[in-house]
Amino acid sequence: MTTPAADKKLESCRICKSKNLIPYFDFKEMPLANRNLSLPELSSGEPKFPLQLLFCKDCGLSQLSMVVSAQFLYEEYPYRSSISQTFQKHCKEIVENLTHKLALKPNSLIVEIASNDGCLLSKFIQAGFQAIGVEPSRVIADEATAKGLPTLCRFWGKSTALQIQREFGTPQLIIGTNVLAHVDNLNAFLDAVNTALAADGYFVFEVPYMVNYIETLEFDTTYHEHLSYFLLSPLKHILESAGFRIIDVEKLNIHCGSIRVIACKKDAAPVASKNVDAFLAMEKSQGFLKEDIYLGFVSRIERLREDLRKLLSSLKQGSKRIAAYGASAKGNVLLNYCGINQETIDYIIDDTPLKQNKFQSGTHIPIVDKSYLVKARPDYLLILARNFSEEIISKTSEYQQAGGHYIIPLPDIKVIESPYGS
Numbered sequence: 001m002t003t004p005a006a007d008k009k010l011e012s013c014r015i016c017k018s019k020n021l022i023p024y025f026d027f028k029e030m031p032l033a034n035r036n037l038s039l040p041e042l043s044s045g046e047p048k049f050p051l052q053l054l055f056c057k058d059c060g061l062s063q064l065s066m067v068v069s070a071q072f073l074y075e076e077y078p079y080r081s082s083i084s085q086t087f088q089k090h091c092k093e094i095v096e097n098l099t100h101k102l103a104l105k106p107n108s109l110i111v112e113i114a115s116n117d118g119c120l121l122s123k124f125i126q127a128g129f130q131a132i133g134v135e136p137s138r139v140i141a142d143e144a145t146a147k148g149l150p151t152l153c154r155f156w157g158k159s160t161a162l163q164i165q166r167e168f169g170t171p172q173l174i175i176g177t178n179v180l181a182h183v184d185n186l187n188a189f190l191d192a193v194n195t196a197l198a199a200d201g202y203f204v205f206e207v208p209y210m211v212n213y214i215e216t217l218e219f220d221t222t223y224h225e226h227l228s229y230f231l232l233s234p235l236k237h238i239l240e241s242a243g244f245r246i247i248d249v250e251k252l253n254i255h256c257g258s259i260r261v262i263a264c265k266k267d268a269a270p271v272a273s274k275n276v277d278a279f280l281a282m283e284k285s286q287g288f289l290k291e292d293i294y295l296g297f298v299s300r301i302e303r304l305r306e307d308l309r310k311l312l313s314s315l316k317q318g319s320k321r322i323a324a325y326g327a328s329a330k331g332n333v334l335l336n337y338c339g340i341n342q343e344t345i346d347y348i349i350d351d352t353p354l355k356q357n358k359f360q361s362g363t364h365i366p367i368v369d370k371s372y373l374v375k376a377r378p379d380y381l382l383i384l385a386r387n388f389s390e391e392i393i394s395k396t397s398e399y400q401q402a403g404g405h406y407i408i409p410l411p412d413i414k415v416i417e418s419p420y421g422s
């Protein structure tokens with residue numbers, strides 16, 4: 001593991017440049033949520049960085065107070081989108097929805113930013129489009145290319161936009177699911193989208209929605225990769241300043257509540273749907289543009305932390321064995337923030353081969369494959385990839401039939417006792 005290049009303290013709002021930034025949630029020092037450790041790394045120490053949320057009083061953007069270098073964060077990125085059937089289905093829905101809504105013509109060029117292992121890319125290609133992925137992690141880009149999914153291994157920016165134009169043509173659609181929150185320089189990112197996109201093209205992106213974050217207590221999605229936490233209002237501000245217009249927005253269930261935003265160039269023909277003004281009005285009328293809602297959020301999280309710790313410690317006192325499922329970044333934040341470690345959780349199962357036989361950063365809980373569910377059967381399985389609870393419960397039905405129980409930690413702690421006894 002290399003040591004991080006310079007980390008940057010945020011001086012002003014990433015979107016509106018205001019200095020009116022109110023700190024509201026401080027995790028103190030936290031390890032990197034997606035950086036699992038090998039056995040030798042356990043003893044060599046691991047980097048930790050401040051993790052603190054700020055609210056911009058002027059545009060409503062929540063953002064981290066510090067930016068860890070992207071090079072360092074993404075050099076060994078273990079996340080693979082294709083692992084989840086739920087996400088596979090979601091990608092299929094994206095292709096069907098956008099083909100229809102944007103009247104995409106066969107053979108249109110589509111560019112996906114941060115295409116990961118090509119889950120969405122493959123669905124566009126199957127539907128008859130020409131699709132190119134852009135993915136900064138070398139290992140992941142190579143995996144996608146090996147599957148026959150054309151992928152440029154690059155960070156998104158002006159020179160990538162120009163390379164696409166030179167080598168492939170002008171994209172009719174540029175899409176990014178879960179990438180905008182990772183971007184420090186949003187102006188440069190959007191400027192590159194504007195450079196590459198056809199005059200009558202669309203820029204579509206999905207981001208976790210801050211309204212869901214607050215309402216359903218998604219503090220576990222706060223980690224160093226997620227620099228921004230979006231409402232539609234600050235997005236409108238930055239998109240307009242980059243020469244775009246929002247023409248549609250809709251809520252999605254994926255990743256515990258996201259929004260899909262469709263934008264076009266500012267002088268293009270499409271008329272905005274009524275949803276756009278409705279979202280903007282709701283954010284204002286329900287107080288999401290004022291700091292009070294954010295300050296109140298913190299006491300709810302502290303209460304949840306106490307309740308979860310109490311539940312797990314009472315199970316341990318009753319000699320119950322507890323394991324977890326999904327070595328997700330969310331799970332990392334939850335366990336590290338709650339101070340839950342190996343004394344409580346025996347191991348974490350994850351189906352991603354790259355994560356197995358490693359240790360979760362911070363807590364140092366071992367990450368193992370699914371066979372451990374039989375080899376070392378726990379009494380309780382804490383579902384850390386809580387956004388995929390249904391999928392995980394259905395794929396572990398044998399465990400449940402053998403009397404295994406589940407705990408879903410958020411938004412409210414939910415214990416699902418096995419109907420087959422224990």
Ligand code: TYD
Pocket residue numbers: 079083084085325326327328329330331349350351352355385386387388391392395
């Ligand atoms: P996810 O919640 O998608 O994201 P994040 O890391 O951003 O919080 O992570 C889900 C994790 O759970 C990922 O490591 C893959 C794992 N997982 C499985 O191992 N098996 C499964 O069936 C599913 C749905 C997820």
